[in-house]
Amino acid sequence: MDSTVGLTEARERLTELLERVLEGERTVVTRYGSPVAAIVPVPADLDDRDRPLGLGAFAGAAAARRGLYEWATEVVALRTLARERRTPEIH
Numbered sequence: 001m002d003s004t005v006g007l008t009e010a011r012e013r014l015t016e017l018l019e020r021v022l023e024g025e026r027t028v029v030t031r032y033g034s035p036v037a038a039i040v041p042v043p044a045d046l047d048d049r050d051r052p053l054g055l056g057a058f059a060g061a062a063a064a065r066r067g068l069y070e071w072a073t074e075v076v077a078l079r080t081l082a083r084e085r086r087t088p089e090i091h
Contacts, residue, residue: 004028007036 002025010017010029017027021041029037 002026002028004030004035007031010039 003020005013005017005027007029010027017039020027021039024041026041027039028035029039
């Protein structure tokens with residue numbers, strides 16, 4: 001049986017929802033009444049080739065971190081600045 005829960009309830013009952021997923025149930029998580037996510041069983045044929053790599057994995061893992069976007073933007077700007085800097089001569 002599929003179910004629907006609000007975001008706050010999903011946070012409070014995450015362990016229970018994951019137990020139900022192990023039994024094959026799917027749960028839709030809503031925010032202000034609109035669906036925002038689904039908690040579903042992982043396909044049996046999933047392997048490492050299906051997992052995001054590189055920036056895709058980083059973006060997914062970091063999506064919920066506050067302030068990370070600003071930090072990443074600063075790092076990119078500093079890298080650009082470093083690449084444009086003239087290499088000092090060594091005597």
